[in-house]
Amino acid sequence: MTTRTIELHLNGERRSAEVATHESLLTALRERFGLAGSKNACEQGECGSCSVIMDGELVCSCLVLAAAADGKQVRTVEGLSANGEMHPVQRAYVEAGAVQCGFCTPGLIVATEALLRANPEPSEAEVREALAGNICRCTGYGRILEAVQRAAKGTYR
Amino acid sequence: MSRSAPRLTLAPPRPGARVKVRGIVGESAERPDAVAKVKGEFAYASDLREEGMLAGHTLRSPHAYARIRSIDVTRAERMPGVRAVMTAKDLPTRALFGLMKRDQPVLAADVVRYVGEPVALVAADDMDQAKAAARAIAVEYEPLRPVTDPVAALQKGAPKLHPQGNVIESVRVAYGDLGASAEVVVSGEYEVGMQDQAALGPEAGLAIPRVDGGVTLHIATQWLHEDLSQIAPCLGLPEEKVRLVLSGVGGAFGAREDLSLQIHCCLLALRTKRPVRMAYGREESFYGHVHRHPARMWYEHGATASGRLVYVRATLVLDGGAYASSSGAVIANAACFAAGPYRVPNALIEGVVAYTNGPPNGAMRGFGAVQSCFAYEAQMDRLAAACGIGPVAIRVLNGLREGDPIITGQAMEGSAPVAEIVRRCAELPASSPEIPSDPLLLPGGTGNLTHGEGVARATGYAAGMKNVCYSHGFDDFATARVRLERDETGAIARVHTASAEVGQGVVTVMLQVARTELGIERVQLETPDTTVGSAGSSSASRQTWMSGGAVQAACREVLAELRERAMSAGRTVPEDPRELLADPSWAGLLDEPLERTATYRHRDTDPRDKEAGQSNGHVAFLFAAHRATVDVDLDTGLVRVVQVATAQDVGRAINPLAVVGQIEGGIAQGLGLAVMEEIQLKDGQVRNASFTDYLLPTILDMPPVVADVVEHPHPDAPYGAKGVGEPPTISSTPAIVAAIRAATGKPLNRVPVRPDDIVFGTEARSGWKIVPGQDPAKAVRA
Numbered sequence: 003m004t005t006r007t008i009e010l011h012l013n014g015e016r017r018s019a020e021v022a023t024h025e026s027l028l029t030a031l032r033e034r035f036g037l038a039g040s041k042n043a044c045e046q047g048e049c050g051s052c053s054v055i056m057d058g059e060l061v062c063s064c065l066v067l068a069a070a071a072d073g074k075q076v077r078t079v080e081g082l083s084a085n086g087e088m089h090p091v092q093r094a095y096v097e098a099g100a101v102q103c104g105f106c107t108p109g110l111i112v113a114t115e116a117l118l119r120a121n122p123e124p125s126e127a128e129v130r131e132a133l134a135g136n137i138c139r140c141t142g143y144g145r146i147l148e149a150v151q152r153a154a155k156g157t158y159r
Numbered sequence: 160m161s162r163s164a165p166r167l168t169l170a171p172p173r174p175g176a177r178v179k180v181r182g183i184v185g186e187s188a189e190r191p192d193a194v195a196k197v198k199g200e201f202a203y204a205s206d207l208r209e210e211g212m213l214a215g216h217t218l219r220s221p222h223a224y225a226r227i228r229s230i231d232v233t234r235a236e237r238m239p240g241v242r243a244v245m246t247a248k249d250l251p252t253r254a255l256f257g258l259m260k261r262d263q264p265v266l267a268a269d270v271v272r273y274v275g276e277p278v279a280l281v282a283a284d285d286m287d288q289a290k291a292a293a294r295a296i297a298v299e300y301e302p303l304r305p306v307t308d309p310v311a312a313l314q315k316g317a318p319k320l321h322p323q324g325n326v327i328e329s330v331r332v333a334y335g336d337l338g339a340s341a342e343v344v345v346s347g348e349y350e351v352g353m354q355d356q357a358a359l360g361p362e363a364g365l366a367i368p369r370v371d372g373g374v375t376l377h378i379a380t381q382w383l384h385e386d387l388s389q390i391a392p393c394l395g396l397p398e399e400k401v402r403l404v405l406s407g408v409g410g411a412f413g414a415r416e417d418l419s420l421q422i423h424c425c426l427l428a429l430r431t432k433r434p435v436r437m438a439y440g441r442e443e444s445f446y447g448h449v450h451r452h453p454a455r456m457w458y459e460h461g462a463t464a465s466g467r468l469v470y471v472r473a474t475l476v477l478d479g480g481a482y483a484s485s486s487g488a489v490i491a492n493a494a495c496f497a498a499g500p501y502r503v504p505n506a507l508i509e510g511v512v513a514y515t516n517g518p519p520n521g522a523m524r525g526f527g528a529v530q531s532c533f534a535y536e537a538q539m540d541r542l543a544a545a546c547g548i549g550p551v552a553i554r555v556l557n558g559l560r561e562g563d564p565i566i567t568g569q570a571m572e573g574s575a576p577v578a579e580i581v582r583r584c585a586e587l588p589a590s591s592p593e594i595p596s597d598p599l600l601l602p603g604g605t606g607n608l609t610h611g612e613g614v615a616r617a618t619g620y621a622a623g624m625k626n627v628c629y630s631h632g633f634d635d636f637a638t639a640r641v642r643l644e645r646d647e648t649g650a651i652a653r654v655h656t657a658s659a660e661v662g663q664g665v666v667t668v669m670l671q672v673a674r675t676e677l678g679i680e681r682v683q684l685e686t687p688d689t690t691v692g693s694a695g696s697s698s699a700s701r702q703t704w705m706s707g708g709a710v711q712a713a714c715r716e717v718l719a720e721l722r723e724r725a726m727s728a729g730r731t732v733p734e735d736p737r738e739l740l741a742d743p744s745w746a747g748l749l750d751e752p753l754e755r756t757a758t759y760r761h762r763d764t765d766p767r768d769k770e771a772g773q774s775n776g777h778v779a780f781l782f783a784a785h786r787a788t789v790d791v792d793l794d795t796g797l798v799r800v801v802q803v804a805t806a807q808d809v810g811r812a813i814n815p816l817a818v819v820g821q822i823e824g825g826i827a828q829g830l831g832l833a834v835m836e837e838i839q840l841k842d843g844q845v846r847n848a849s850f851t852d853y854l855l856p857t858i859l860d861m862p863p864v865v866a867d868v869v870e871h872p873h874p875d876a877p878y879g880a881k882g883v884g885e886p887p888t889i890s891s892t893p894a895i896v897a898a899i900r901a902a903t904g905k906p907l908n909r910v911p912v913r914p915d916d917i918v919f920g921t922e923a924r925s926g927w928k929i930v931p932g933q934d935p936a937k938a939v940r941a
Contacts, residue, residue, distance in 0.1 A: 003287065022287070038206035039199020041409075043359045044441045048850035051359060079199035092197035096189060099816040102824065103662025104196030105359035105409030111197055127599060134859045137850065139359050139410050140662045142823030143858040145816075 008072040012037075013081030021068040027061075028052045030068035031078060039079040039108045043137075050136030053109035053116075054078045060116040062135075079108035082115060091115050094153035095146075102140035110136045114150050123154055183675040184878050187816035190667050191684060192660070203407035204363035204379035209434035212365065213242055215427045216289035216437070217420070218279040218296050219446055220271035223305035223516040223843025224320075227269050227298060230279065235295040240288035243430045244296065245280040250426070251395035258385070258417050258521060260483035262321060265393050265422050271300070272320060272481035273518050274844050275446025282427040282435050305516035305843045309478040310455065310927045312513040313936045320481070320514045326936075327479045327512045328487035330494040332772030334566040335505035337932075341461025341469035345541040346931060349458065349534035350909035350923040352837035353478075354451035354828075356523050357855055360409015362419040362447050363438035366428035373400030374425045379408040381415045383657045384693035393422045394429065401425070405687040411661035412828070413522030414448040416698055417484050445848035449484050449521030450838055452477040452512065454493070454530035459931040460538045466546035466553050470505035471498040471538075471566070472932035475531060477512040477520070484521030486512040491631065491767060492527030498566045499535040500577045500624035500782055501557040506566035507932040508772070516843045522698060524828060525888045528625040533910055536621040536893035540900070550620040550897065554581045554784070558622070568773040574871035574881070577782055580806040581622055584784040587804035587865045589618075594790060602790055602797035604859055613794045616801065619897025622784040623890030626777035627882040628701040632766035635701070635778075638692030639709035640756040641673065641717050643740075645749035650740045652677055652714075655685035658694035658706040663884055664817040665702040669710045671813060672877070676714035678737030692758060700781060700882030703813055705759060708877040712757035720755065724748045762875060779873055783807040783886035785826070785894035788862075791902040796914025798834050800860070800895055806867040810881030815868065818883050823864045825887025831856045832888075833895035837911050 009018040012035060019034035026045075031037045031054070040063055041051035047062040054063045055077040082089040088096070091114045101107050110133065117124060117132040124132065129150050138146060182188035195201040232244040247268035255261040267278050279296050283289035306312045312325040319325060364378040373396060380386050383403045391398045408415065420437040427435040439447050455476045461469040475493050479486040494510035523529075543553035558577030564570045594614050598607045601614060629635035640655040654673050660666045666684055673682040687694070694706050718736040725732045725739055725748055732739075739745045765774040786804040791797070803826050812818045828836075835854040839846045847853045872879020892910055899917065900907050907916055909923035916922075927938040 032206075037199075038202070041203070041359070042205060042438075042440075043361065043409075044850040046441070046849055046851050049359065079197075083198050088194065088197065092194075095197050096193040099187065099820050101190060101193045101196050102664065102820055103358070103360065103408060103410040104192065104201055105203060107196050108199040127597075130858050131599070131605075134857050137359065137855050137857060139357055139412070139828075139855065140824045141820055142825070142827035142856075142864065143861045144823040144864055145820055146858065 006069055008068055010071055011075040013077055023069055025068050026064050027066040027068045027071045028063040031063060037078050037080050041105055041108060043105060050113060051106050051109040053112040053136065055112060055116055060113055079112055082111065090156055091153045094149040094156060098145050098149035098152055100141060100145040100149035106136060106138040110138065110146060114153060118154055180674050180678055180680045182671060182680060184671050184813050187814055188667055188671050190664060191670055192666060201407050203360050203409050204377065205361065205438040207365040207377050207406055207436060209365060209367055212434035212436050213282040213284060213431060214286040214289045215424055215435045216281045216286065216293050217277045217423060218293040220267065220274060220276040220278055222271055222300050222302050223274050224303040225271050225300040226303065227267060227271065228301055229299045231297040232279065235281065235292040238288065238292040238295055240284035241281060241292045242433065243282040243427055244292065245426060245430060252393060254392040256389040256393050256418055256422065257483055258485045259487055263482045273516055275518060276481065277423065280423050280427055282431050307515055307517060307843050309476050309513040309515050310925060310935055310938050312515050313511060314938065320516065325514045327483045327514055328490050330491050330510040330772060332494050332497065332506060332508040332566055334568060334773065337507045339461065339470040339505040342464045343462045343542065343545045344459060345538055345545055346459040347538065347541065347908060348925065349456040349537060351454040351530045351533055352909065352911055353453045354523060354832050354836050355445065355838050355853060356412035356414035357853065358410030358412055358414055361439045361441060361444040364420055364424045365434060365436045366424040367434045368428045368432050371400065374428055375402045375404060376421060376425055377404045377406045378421055379406050379415060381411050381659050381661060381698055382696035383659065383687060383689050385696060386418060386421055387689050389418055390421050390425060394425055403689045405659055408659060408661045411697065412524045413526065413698060416522040416696060417449050419447045441850060442848045445845055449519050451523035452479065452489055452520040452530065455925045456531065456534040457929045457931045458534050458538050460542050462542050462546060464546060466543060466548045466556055468501055468503045468557050471503050472507045473497050474929050474931055474933055474935050475510040476935045478515050478517055479512040480515055480517040480519040482519040484519050486520065489527040493531045494772060495567050495776065496528045496624055497531045497535065499532060500559050500622050502559055502563050503566055509932055509934055511935050517840060518845065524825065525625065525885050528623060528889050529892065532623040532889050533893050536890065536897065537908065540897055551581060551585045554620065554622050567776060569775045569777060571780065573779055573873040573875060574808060574810065575780065575782065576808050576869060576871055577622060580782055580784040580808055580869055583867050583869060584786050584804055584806040587867055590788050590802040602792040602799040603795060608795055609792050614790050614792050615902040616788065616790050617898050617901035618786060618788045619894050619901055620786050621890040621893035621897060623886060624780050624782050625885050625889060627781050628699055628704055628761050628778045630764050631776045632764055635695060636758050636760045637694045637705035637709040638756060638758050639706065639713040640691050640754065641710065641713035642752055642754040643717050643749060644752035645746060649681065650679050650749060651681040651683060652679060653683050653685055654710055655691045656694045656706055656709065657687045657689060657691055658702055659687060659697040661697050663697065663821065664814060665697065665706055667817060668703050668707050668813050672707050672710045673714055676711055677718065677740060679740050692756065700884040703880050703882050704761065704876050707880065708759035709757055711877050712759050713755050716755040716757055717753055720753055721748060779875065779881055781808065781881055781886045783890055785891045787894040787898045789895060789898040789902060791899055791917060793903060796917035798899055800830055800862045802862050802865065803891060804865040805887065806869050807886055808869045808871060809883045810873040810876055811870050811879040812868050813878060813880050818868055819866055821883045822866045822887045825884065826864055826891045827856050827861050829888045829891030830861065830895060832910050833892045834911055
């Protein structure tokens with residue numbers, strides 16, 4: 003197995019690890035950096051459960067080679083809450099009842115953060131389009147839409 | 160545990176005038192796991208780690224049906240990092256496993272019966288090494304011709320896939336005059352495709368060997384104790400040497416009722432004396448769990464000219480796949496509820512579930528009630544049209560009322576507001592009547608296929624019913640241990656059950672019940688495991704009733720004991736024992752912690768009558784009605800669901816926000832079955848084992864839901880709460896298809912509806928001629 007060392011700016015810290023050249027950023031986050039918040043649900047970029055923000059772009063970490071993330075800024079769901087305090091998007095998901103099994107939740111929260119940062123007052127159509135890459139099997143999305151609108155009203159306006 | 164345990168009379172919560180706490184029954188209390196989940200800190204099974212753990216992997220059959228001639232593991236055993244390779248000959252026992260029938264080998268020995276059947280196991284230092292070693296195992300197969308049609312499997316001369324033949328279970332329901340005739344008759348053949356539960360969290364577990372030769376398994380499951388009773392015999396261990404601990408569960412929907420990797424993971428840990436983690440990827444998950452039974456159904460309904468039902472006759476054939484799982488109970492449900500939530504004086508139902516060489520099928524949300532609801536609701540619409548009345552009118556006219564029997568002879572007791580929910584559903588606000596011009600809001604969405612031209616809008620209705628809790632004489636119980644103690648802040652209760660939180664929110668329900676009963680806010684839930692009694696399964700919409708009932712009972716026993724302690728203190732004891740916990744002057748009562756374990760049972764149900772299906776087999780029933788509005792692009796056959804309205808009878812909403820979450824989520828799965836979700840098989844081979852090819856509803860597919868939560872408290876249920884999880888998935892599918900039929904005029908006799916079915920009016924045909932009510936073993940080729 004060929005390996006190489008990569009260095010990330012991970013949630014504001016410089017972190018390095020030895021990764022297999024064929025392994026995804028998702029595997030590296032979960033298995034090498036001990037950040038299991040990003041989830042492995044489809045491994046094909048279909049469900050968004052592994053969403054992270056890399057150099058300001060929302061990406062599916064299962065579709066990014068760990069080696070290709072070398073030197074990049076990576077923000078995961080663990081990097082959103084500061085000093086144990088919930089990020090406003092996280093709080094909105096809790097309050098709106100948008101969490102059931104929760105497996106899709108970290109990816110949705112990262113995707114919502116990316117949306118609201120770019121578009122602080124999205125219309126419902128814009129929210130639906132922005133979150134179309136995140137599959138939730140439990141909620142039917144109604145409470146998720148509610149959470150996004152709550153977060154938008156509460157914080158980004 | 161004795162069956163003669165007293166049945167508690169569980170009244171609604173007592174008015175606690177002097178004890179006020181937040182987060183009690185009836186409030187939308189916050190989930191106790193929500194904060195950890197939004198922060199990414201909640202540990203699901205696939206997140207678990209242990210020092211020195213190995214990775215386990217499964218080698219599976221590429222054939223639907225084949226003899227195994229030989230297995231050679233010598234090359235695999237020499238691969239780097241490999242710690243163990245196991246085949247059938249390495250198993251400690253020959254014990255079989257299975258949810259209701261033990262018919263599955265832990266590893267295939269001489270024959271494989273479906274694509275994906277486990278053949279060998281590998282444990283290695285990492286997953287890449289384990290997979291490489293599995294590829295290096297040489298298995299020589301002699302392929303046999305697979306049986307893939309369940310009707311063919313039932314005919315005389317079909318190859319026997321199991322020693323006792325291909326019938327897993329047959330169910331006959333005969334009620335009233337079997338030869339009844341009617342003025343208006345409609346008949347049809349219907350088909351339901353194979354749906355996947357598609358829980359987002361793939362199967363995973365971590366097995367840790369113990370110094371005493373036993374093993375502890377951290378697992379995502381729906382029922383710890385049932386798993387234990389299947390696992391231990393296959394490990395050759397007594398149950399005391401196997402402990403199961405619930406890990407975080409990433410959704411279930413029935414798929415985790417059956418074992419997947421549980422035994423395999425323990426075997427590898429015991430063999431290597433190292434912790435072993437197994438975690439399926441998405442493709443393996445499609446092979447590694449049971450699916451919703453595909454169904455073929457032949458129906459005939461007879462009614463008076465004014466639309467009153469006279470009889471229903473039906474033959475139902477479900478494809479059980481290679482192993483039985485819960486097929487017997489699924490066909491029993493499909494047959495019991497084959498006439499739907501309507502008064503039907505005469506009925507004859509023949510239901511059979513057959514072994515084939517397809518993937519094993521088992522539990523999925525709705526459990527048999529989904530399949531027959533699709534057929535009988537299509538029939539109700541045809542009957543309404545033939546009688547010249549509307550879809551709402553025919554359902555209101557025939558809807559069950561309290562005291563009416565269903566076709567099993569069981570009368571509706573407690574609450575059965577069918578006409579009411581249909582009416583209330585019909586009265587809910589409709590979507591705006593205009594077809595939009597923005598392509599994003601039309602069928603095809605970003606594909607930009609239409610600006611509204613060629614688009615037809617229509618509305619359809621459906622209603623459905625299902626049992627809650629376990630039925631047919633099953634000893635259905637749930638256990639809860641409640642410990643009351645005091646620390647420097649005050650009284651705190653610790654609630655320990657084995658109830659599996661799979662996303663549905665039973666943890667919140669249990670907290671709310673404990674807070675309500677004890678009158679204190681500080682309640683902590685212990686990790687569910689097998690050191691406390693069984694809670695039964697998180698299925699059949701039953702945990703609110705059952706684990707809610709067990710926690711309530713344990714709390715009341717704890718309070719009774721607390722009152723006993725107070726009585727011996729020589730002071731005036733308040734009427735409401737909860738005041739003892741609120742009043743600091745009584746703090747000394749908890750110098751010693753107080754603990755009680757209670758077992759809750761619902762009332763007994765009768766066993767299923769094998770001759771005619773007549774029995775009081777169910778404890779209570781759930782009802783929902785759905786109205787769907789769709790836009791259909793008639794040129795491309797694409798559908799956009801515009802709105803779903805629903806009225807659902809829940810008994811009582813313990814947590815209104817969670818109830819809405821269950822309703823919306825269940826409708827999304829019903830929408831999936833209506834227009835997109837199907838595991839496609841060719842010669843027993845799954846052709847779409849990925850989320851790229853198995854389509855799931857996204858946020859763009861899911862319309863707004865208007866929900867009317869109807870509360871008729873059930874007198875037997877704790878707080879009157881009946882359960883909520885399954886009905887949203889039962890009648891939403893036929894309501895959406897009814898709307899598409901109304902928009903297109905096409906017959907659409909199968910789900911999921913495909914674009915071809917809409918554009919060309921293609922009807923699904925099984926190729927078998929069956930008279931509704933006939934034994935399908937005597938089918939003739941059409």
